[in-house]
Amino acid sequence: MPIARFLPILTWGKTYTRATLANDLIAAVIVTIMLIPQSLAYALLAGLPPEAGLYASIAPIMLYAVFGTSRMLAVGPVAVVSLMTAAALSNIVEQGTMGYAVAALSLAALSGAMLLAMGIFRMGFIANFLSHPVISGFITASGIIIAASQIKHILGIDAHGHNLLDLGLSLFEHLPETNGTTALIGITATAFLFWVRKGLRPALQKLGLGAGLTGIAVKTGPVVVVIATTVAVWLFGLDARGVKIVGDVPQSLPPLTMPSFSPTLLGQLLLPAFLISIIGFVESISVAQTLAAKKRQRIDPDQELIGLGAANIGAAFTGGFPVTGGFSRSVVNFDAGAETPAAGAFTAIGLAIAALALTPLIFFLPKATLAATIIVAVLSLVDFSILKRAWHYSFADFAAVLATIILTLGLGVEIGVSAGVGLSILLHLYKSSRPHIAEVGLIAGTQHFRNIKRHQVQTDPRVVTLRVDESLYFANARFLEDCVQNRVASDKALRHVILQCSAVNDIDFSALESLETINTRLDEMGVKLHLSEVKGPVMDRLRDQHFLKSLTGNIYLSQFDALNCIK
Amino acid sequence: MPIARFLPILTWGKTYTRATLANDLIAAVIVTIMLIPQSLAYALLAGLPPEAGLYASIAPIMLYAVFGTSRMLAVGPVAVVSLMTAAALSNIVEQGTMGYAVAALSLAALSGAMLLAMGIFRMGFIANFLSHPVISGFITASGIIIAASQIKHILGIDAHGHNLLDLGLSLFEHLPETNGTTALIGITATAFLFWVRKGLRPALQKLGLGAGLTGIAVKTGPVVVVIATTVAVWLFGLDARGVKIVGDVPQSLPPLTMPSFSPTLLGQLLLPAFLISIIGFVESISVAQTLAAKKRQRIDPDQELIGLGAANIGAAFTGGFPVTGGFSRSVVNFDAGAETPAAGAFTAIGLAIAALALTPLIFFLPKATLAATIIVAVLSLVDFSILKRAWHYSFADFAAVLATIILTLGLGVEIGVSAGVGLSILLHLYKSSRPHIAEVGLIAGTQHFRNIKRHQVQTDPRVVTLRVDESLYFANARFLEDCVQNRVASDKALRHVILQCSAVNDIDFSALESLETINTRLDEMGVKLHLSEVKGPVMDRLRDQHFLKSLTGNIYLSQFDALNCIK
The missing domain is CATH 3.30.750.24 (STAS domain)
Known part of the structure; x- marks a missing residue:
């Protein structure tokens, strides 16, 4: 089946029934609602206008549905990749300029081309050089940096930096400029979302709700906060008191856009695009395999590369930025009962309707609210227990994870993950150079x-x-x-x-x-x-x-x- | 024996007898005569004045005699390291300036410090990452570059470049400026030296001379050519016809010199010094182990690092440049019957006398003659059979050696050897990532x-x-x-x-x-x-x-x- 190898849609499309359609449609409605605030928030994290987050979720989902092998994976902007996008672009162009948005398109195109090439030439093994401890350390450190980078929105101040040190100093410097009203909204929203995660879940489970339904209820938290704070700003005119809001967002389907292919720009983006591709692929494939194992389905890593490559190229030509398969959105998809990639396509249609019709509703949405949803989402990624487990197992693994965490926090995501990979390889070679x-x-x-x-x-x-x-x-x-x-x-x-x-x-x-x-x-x-x-x-x-x-x-x-x- | 570990001299010094002294003295006289043209030639190759070659052979030999473990190794300037020195320094300072000679001292000091540190911290295993095929390929390619770089002296023209492409283009451009008299001397000297290697050796062996004596006789070839061409230039006033000669060389013991420790300079020299240290160490240790195996002696690799480190630091403070244990000079030492490192010390005294008293004798020595001795010496390093053997054994080894040869020839020594090491590591990882x-x-x-x-x-x-x-x-x-x-x-x-x-x-x-x-x-x-x-x-x-x-x-x-x- 030479064609079916590159088009998994031909396999599941043949057995599509009315019952499957119903399940997929229900899942799509739920996921669409969840994805709106998440997409806006990750666009903010990547340094892009909010609508870019919606656009980045539409074409990519459709393309992944055609080319990908996972039946439950939801592709779109995710936290770590958005952070890496911001880190890569800020070194090259100034945030907020037109050049910045174009560079984001180029980054997605380059990353998509790399993923496609790795898939076609069956080079997915490259991702294996990211060892488990290095990934865990990297994700933990990235989560901390992302949370720290959102504090400025919570307090309504200015701050810059792509590592913990720069961010911390900058936050400390601008702390006196804190806007009281913004801080009130931001801190309340964050506290509420934490309570939803930590307090609401056990409460619902005690009431006898199933794990799937509880999961979905908990994940509506961001939707509730978005609605509540938007209404509050509108009712009391809080934007006049200095609360920064999302403001005008164009009402439009994803536009056709053209990435820049300037050789200088592509040269500068080469390493970041490679790192984003690898990290995005590793994150996506582990989510896909975890979900597939639950239903005894098979994932083909090389075909996954092609699916993600197509999704990123789609993002590049429709006003998006680098995307990958996300953990939380995929789990929602799974819990909501999605059966085939068609659920993803229906979600894309839902988001397209939102982009076309609903953007005036988020005019008064405070940025602090989006920051709160990001902070609560990423703090669940932070898990220092990997340090303890690695220490207990072997010094080499411990050293690799510690170096990754420290260097990512101190010097940023690109140096952190590169050093982690380099160090694991060196330690492995050192061990095998003095065999038993x-x-x-x-x-x-x-x-x-x-x-x-x-x-x-x-x-x-x-x-x-x-x-x-x-x-x-x-x-x-x-x-x-x-x-x-x-x-x-x-x-x-x-x-x-x-x-x-x-x-x-x-x-x-x-x-x-x-x-x-x-x-x-x-x-x-x-x-x-x-x-x-x-x-x-x-x-x-x-x-x-x-x-x-x-x-x-x-x-x-x-x-x-x-x-x-x-x- | 904590002190004897760092001072092998204490071990062999205790059993030193009159018979050993006689053998060592005879060996020293023979080696001294051989070393004079070789030292001058390698200084020329490194882009330094000829006396630097003599100076680089005196203190280093003495220091190696104290700290080294090989009893037959002769330390001093060698072809590949001299080429790497020229390649490293030409990127930073202009050849012929005072800064160039000072940078050579800094390079020797930095390389010495690295070798010492690797020895003290027992990190000699780093050199193991240079695989046999990569070293063979690198030495072959370096031999070709060195030979090509000497053609300008043979023809009496100007040419520049540190890889085959640049050198070839430059030589072609300047070819019309060829000086006939110089070319006559250069080509005759080269032809004579080739005949000595290829024709004289079998002839002498047919006459029943032992392998050791034949070896020594063959190695007097350069001495004969040096004397003959110097006399010819002096007799016929060929320097007036455009034959470039060595000219005034100060009559002096090695001077006390101070390397520059400017952080900018040291930063630029860091990578070249590291590569020179590793390549020099690998070359030296393989010579030392080959000779030691013939006499059932043991070589301690970590102590060898200390010996070579001390030798390079000695070179840095006495007007020299980076040195290591050389194959041809060590073999002469071995064939001449040297028994302990004291032979090396006596050679150093002989060279010191030469530097003090004999330099006026080489005033009329043509540079073309030195170039001829270099060409003939390095072409014996060129051995493409490694390509065939590696091909026959495994594709990965073949790929590593081919890449090393092509990149060294095309892009120079530093990129060539780094790429070879990198590629061997990647291929090894690739193989182990898809195990049987x-x-x-x-x-x-x-x-x-x-x-x-x-x-x-x-x-x-x-x-x-x-x-x-x-x-x-x-x-x-x-x-x-x-x-x-x-x-x-x-x-x-x-x-x-x-x-x-x-x-x-x-x-x-x-x-x-x-x-x-x-x-x-x-x-x-x-x-x-x-x-x-x-x-x-x-x-x-x-x-x-x-x-x-x-x-x-x-x-x-x-x-x-x-x-x-x-x-």
Whole structure:
């Protein structure tokens, strides 16, 4: 099915029934209502006008419905990607200018093209280099930065910065300018939303409401706050007292827009676009897989890349900004009973109606309210327990997550996540450059060989068997040379060295040369080198090489055979 | 022996006899004569006045004799490091200025400090990330660039560039300005030196000379050419016909000099100094280990770093430039019968006498002659057979060496070697991100399990055993999830999955979370997950984790036990 591979819609479209349609429609109505305040808020976070948030939810959802493989994923603006968008663009153009909005389109186009390319060339594995602890640390730190960046709206002051330090200093400097009325609205809204999450949920559950319905009820919190504060500003004319409001929003379907393809701009956006693509993909795929596992459905990572790529290119040409599959909106979709991507398409239609007809209703919506919804949403992302769990498991994982958190908070999202990935790779290489090499002996009465330091085993003074617990490659080839040399130099009785290769999954060219060196050096000392339990693929590689011809000893299928033959 | 660890001189100094002294003195005389033209030539290559080459051979040799562990290594200017020095400095200051010589001192000081620090903190393993094929490719490409850079001296023209492309274009542009007399001297000298290498050696060996003596005779070639061409220029006044000569060289012991420690300069030199340190260390340690193996002596890599660090710092304060242990000079030392580092100290005294008394003799030495000695020396480094051998072994190794050669030739030494290292690491990570996972079965009548695709084995339809041939870490954790999911989803009869972990040398935090995910998903499908042959260190790590408590199956010491218990 070459076409069905790129168009999953052909698979689920064939079995679409009236019952499915009903479920999808109900889910779409619920999700549309939830998405309106969320979309406006994330546009604000990305530094864009509010309508961009609506536009970014319409075409992308439709395109994902055609190309994506998850049946429940809801694509649109999400918190972390919006923060990364703001961080990337603020370095290049001034916020609030026309150039800023165009650069956002370019960022979405570039990121979409990268995702598409990774999908077509099946390079989704790149995302695997983001380790779990690095992602957790990054999301936690981003949540804190996002919350801090919204405090200015809550207090009605000015503040800038894309890391915690700059933000904190700037907030402190402008603190005396706090607008009392804005702060009252902002703090009340935040407190109410926290209560909805922490107090309302248990209360409803005590009343016997199901988890799904409770989840939906809780998620209407932002809608209630938006309506209440908008009405309050309108009734009491609070905008005249300095409360900043959303104001005029054009009544329009998503416009056709053209990203800038200036080479200078694209060059500057290259790294941010790559990071946004990877982070967005990882966030989206984990949500998709979690939801799919609940219904025994399969997700194809490469096809997901194509779906997200199409969604971002859609955003770029319809006045949006970078999007991805969001956790909270997808869960709402799932809880509301969506069955196919058609639910997403219906949601898009709902949002299009909102963009066309309902924008005058949000004229008086205070920005502080949007900030409150963001703060409450992102604080649920903050989870420092990853530090404790990683510490308990291994120092390397702990170091990677700690560095990611500190660098993201201190120096911003791009440096933070890059450093986290770099550090995990370095630590992994460091570990494999000093592999565990165990001297093993036979467990009496069995054919098993175990570490002489951990088990009661039989050994022979003329024979030493070293089990190398790592693939042999350039970073540890010389370490093995030293190890064998040290073991043999101190023991004059030795006549045979057996390298047990049961854990050697690969031997690269550098390691092959090191094995030749070891063979030559042992030969000069009158010691023979043998190999045992070499794996099939490794043996295939060695077969035609000079090393096998010059090897002084033999190669044995099992370590037990090796010991019997040598005796 | 805490002091003897840092001062190997205390070890060999204790057993120094009169016979050893005689051998060392003879070796020193021979090496001194060889080193004079070589030192002058490499100073020229580095873009420095000729005396810098002599100075760079005196203090460094002495300091290495005190701190180094190799008994035969000769430290001083070498071709590749001199090329890297010229490439690094030309980007920063203009060649021929006072600032250039001072920057060379700073480069040596910085590189020395880095080597010392790596030695003290036992970080020599960093050099292991330079794989054999990358080094071979880099040395080959550097040899070609060096040879090309000397053509201008052979022809008596001007040309610039630090990669093959720039050099070639520049040479072509200036070709019409060729000085006939210079070209005659240069080409004759080159041809003679090639004949000495290719023609004289077999002739002498046919006459029954030993390999050592032949080697020494061949290496006097440059001395002969230097004397002959100097006399020719002096006799016939060829300098008046445009032959460029060495000219006035101060008669002096190495001067005390002070490197610049300007932060801007040091910042610019940071990366080049690091690359020079690593390349110099790798070159030096392989020479040292090759020679030590011939006499069953041990080399301590960390102490070698300290020895080379001290040598470079010595060069920085005595008018030199970056140095390392050279292959050709060390082999001369070895062939001439040097027994201890004292031979090196005596060579240093010989060179000091030369710097003090003999420099007027080289006034008429043509630069074309020095260029000829460089060309012939470095072309022996060029060896494209590495490409063929790597191709024959594995595509990844071939790709790394090809990229290193092409990028070094096309973009220069710094980019070339960095790209080679980066690419080897990426290819290694890519390979380990898609590990070999074999489904295994029991070989009848044994306790051995082998790949069902390669061997005739017994299997049970209710049980599948997957042997994972790689450590589990972030880059392949998700791959394992997909693999297990795909195998189980298509086989309704399955009740047990056993992961045979005999080749799993490490499980990091990301992989632990993936194992938990696999366990949960299998549980939902009514399939139990078991582990077998988990290694000691891995088991230690898992012991206290939540994963073991939630595991639906068991952990077995051997795969054979696992199958018996499950049946």
